[in-house]
Amino acid sequence: MKAPRLSAPVLLLTPAVIVLAAVVLVPLALSLYSSFTSFRLTRPASFFNVIWFDNYLSILTNWDFWVAFGRTVLLLTVALNLEMLLGLGLAMLVERATRGQRVLRTLMMFPMMFSPILVGFQFKFMFNDNVGVVNNALQSLGLTDAAIPWLIDGTLAFIAISIAEIWSSTSVFAILILAGLLAMPKEPIEAARVDGCTPWQTFRYVTWPFVMPFAYIAMTIRSLDVARAYDIVKIMTDGGPAGRTELLWTLVGRTAYGDARMGMANAMAYVSILLSIAFTYYFFRKLAAARTQIGAEW
Amino acid sequence: MDDNASARLTTRLLSIGHAVGLFLAMTVICLPGIWIILTSLRPPVEIMAKPPVWIPQEMNLDAYVAMFSGVGKGGIPVIEYFRNSLIISVTSTVIAIVIGMAGGYAFARFRFSGKSGWFLGLMLTRTVPGIALSLPLFFVYARLGIIDTHFGLILAYVALNIPFTIWLIDGFFRQVPKDLAEAAQIDGCTRWQAFWQVEFPLAGPGIASAAIFAFLTCWNEFALASQLTRSVNSKTLPVGLLDYTAEFTIDWRGMCALAVVMIIPALTLTFIVQKHLVGGLTSGAVKG
Numbered sequence: 001m002k003a004p005r006l007s008a009p010v011l012l013l014t015p016a017v018i019v020l021a022a023v024v025l026v027p028l029a030l031s032l033y034s035s036f037t038s039f040r041l042t043r044p045a046s047f048f049n050v051i052w053f054d055n056y057l058s059i060l061t062n063w064d065f066w067v068a069f070g071r072t073v074l075l076l077t078v079a080l081n082l083e084m085l086l087g088l089g090l091a092m093l094v095e096r097a098t099r100g101q102r103v104l105r106t107l108m109m110f111p112m113m114f115s116p117i118l119v120g121f122q123f124k125f126m127f128n129d130n131v132g133v134v135n136n137a138l139q140s141l142g143l144t145d146a147a148i149p150w151l152i153d154g155t156l157a158f159i160a161i162s163i164a165e166i167w168s169s170t171s172v173f174a175i176l177i178l179a180g181l182l183a184m185p186k187e188p189i190e191a192a193r194v195d196g197c198t199p200w201q202t203f204r205y206v207t208w209p210f211v212m213p214f215a216y217i218a219m220t221i222r223s224l225d226v227a228r229a230y231d232i233v234k235i236m237t238d239g240g241p242a243g244r245t246e247l248l249w250t251l252v253g254r255t256a257y258g259d260a261r262m263g264m265a266n267a268m269a270y271v272s273i274l275l276s277i278a279f280t281y282y283f284f285r286k287l288a289a290a291r292t293q294i295g296a297e298w
Numbered sequence: 299m300d301d302n303a304s305a306r307l308t309t310r311l312l313s314i315g316h317a318v319g320l321f322l323a324m325t326v327i328c329l330p331g332i333w334i335i336l337t338s339l340r341p342p343v344e345i346m347a348k349p350p351v352w353i354p355q356e357m358n359l360d361a362y363v364a365m366f367s368g369v370g371k372g373g374i375p376v377i378e379y380f381r382n383s384l385i386i387s388v389t390s391t392v393i394a395i396v397i398g399m400a401g402g403y404a405f406a407r408f409r410f411s412g413k414s415g416w417f418l419g420l421m422l423t424r425t426v427p428g429i430a431l432s433l434p435l436f437f438v439y440a441r442l443g444i445i446d447t448h449f450g451l452i453l454a455y456v457a458l459n460i461p462f463t464i465w466l467i468d469g470f471f472r473q474v475p476k477d478l479a480e481a482a483q484i485d486g487c488t489r490w491q492a493f494w495q496v497e498f499p500l501a502g503p504g505i506a507s508a509a510i511f512a513f514l515t516c517w518n519e520f521a522l523a524s525q526l527t528r529s530v531n532s533k534t535l536p537v538g539l540l541d542y543t544a545e546f547t548i549d550w551r552g553m554c555a556l557a558v559v560m561i562i563p564a565l566t567l568t569f570i571v572q573k574h575l576v577g578g579l580t581s582g583a584v585k586g
Contacts, residue, residue: 009410012401013400013404013416015400015401019460020420023454025423028426028431031430093316093323094320097320107327108324110331114331115517115519115564117536117539118518118560122331125334125553139349139350140350167327171327224425224461225425230429231520231536252427252430262433269430272427276427284418
């Protein structure tokens with residue numbers, strides 16, 4: 001008897017599936033199991049002490065956790081929306097430039113090559129209350145005498161972190177939206193103008209629907225990697241002071257490695273994974289919808 | 299004022315506004331980087347000065363000299379970190395590209411059931427936050443004894459890069475017309491030959507940019523590396539950056555110098571890749 005012949009796509013995809021299963025899926029299954037135990041790093045025997053949903057129940061009633069959760073969602077909402085708006089603005093500015101577009105495009109990519117940890121460190125330096133360039137500038141300009149505690153006050157630290165996050169990721173949106181603008185045929189815009197559309201109407205009903213899929217591609221790429229904010233926050237404030245800038249991810253890290261409560265941390269990590277998946281799934285659906293909507297023209 | 303003159307004025311104002319807006323945007327984008335380079339060249343006294351010294355009085359390369367002069371002389375083992383980063387990033391990029399090429403080709407050229415489901419599934423493995431993945435990996439690696447080794451990080455980074463590599467390479471193969479490979483096969487090539495002699499060279503630049511993108515991801519990764527490395531055996535540059543922070547003080551100048559060292563390879567590679575990267579992302583996702 002002959003062995004059943006495997007089809008080409010199955011063979012081609014096998015290595016990828018094996019690696020991802022070994023490095024992502026199996027460890028995640030393990031962490032799902034350990035989220036049902038009272039596992040502590042310091043006491044290996046507790047790995048087999050199954051306590052079922054106790055970890056999840058204590059998360060439900062853990063106020064700190066929900067504050068961190070809310071703050072994470074807030075940060076993502078604020079950052080993603082502003083990145084989208086600023087990216088759109090930047091792309092349109094660059095698209096309209098008549099000279100030096102290549103140079104501008106290259107400059108625009110500048111923040112993309114910064115490692116998130118570098119972004120965090122660089123903004124930590126700039127927002128430093130004592131030697132940071134922001135406070136120095138404000139004081140030299142005579143706008144304030146006091147040293148503004150950018151990274152110490154909870155609200156200000158949130159703003160500083162959002163700025164760092166937005167600085168580092170706006171270019172992803174700008175570049176992809178610019179690609180959309182450049183790929184767009186010019187006739188519809190001219191037709192709209194001839195028909196008497198205002199610039200706003202031209203943008204809203206002609207340009208935007210065309211560029212939208214590109215914006216969703218950028219959104220999807222970003223949502224694949226939203227947890228990058230961990231690096232930034234970790235180095236800028238490390239969740240402090242007193243947990244006032246704690247995000248879901250820094251909380252997971254602290255519970256796992258600081259308090260050695262692995263079981264609890266794994267339960268929290270699962271909530272953060274579900275959050276990421278929800279974001280990605282949402283934008284994938286949007287992308288698919290936008291694609292079918294303009295599918296007729298392409 | 300007649301209509302003509304006012305229209306001309308509006309156009310003029312708009313173009314000035316455009317130039318100013320563009321200039322401001324570019325300033326905001328470039329300033330942080332320039333500030334880091336500048337700080338790495340200035341003596342600590344000037345960095346800490348109150349009131350601030352805006353015009354640099356004195357520039358030197360002391361920070362770089364100190365950094366490379368090794369442990370104990372105010373330096374950190376930068377050369378080891380650099381070597382680790384390079385070995386880990388290059389190896390995992392090569393492996394991820396080979397695996398990603400197979401996967402991307404499968405998505406671009408074959409029809410099979412549940413195709414979009416598989417694609418989404420692969421992407422979803424990428425969404426797992428690094429810190430969340432580090433918990434079980436830390437545990438498993440500790441058991442296997444591969445914490446603080448190159449192998450452990452390479453394995454993790456290959457998995458990290460496969461989904462995105464597949465997405466990009468899928469896009470690049472879609473840009474190569476199917477007819478070309480079919481024509482080659484009619485002329486007597488096997489499918490294997492048609493792939494290597496026709497499709498691969500055409501998608502080549504795109505695959506190269508996918509490789510650079512994967513390299514940058516490894517080069518910049520922190521959340522996993524910070525938990526899976528312990529010593530100079532395997533610490534990468536992003537983790538090494540933390541060596542400059544003590545409990546209450548930070549050596550700003552040294553950190554800036556290391557930041558410049560980290561950013562230069564990334565900068566060079568991004569400039570090479572920029573044109574193709576966008577093409578791969580958009581064609582794969584829009585014309586699907």
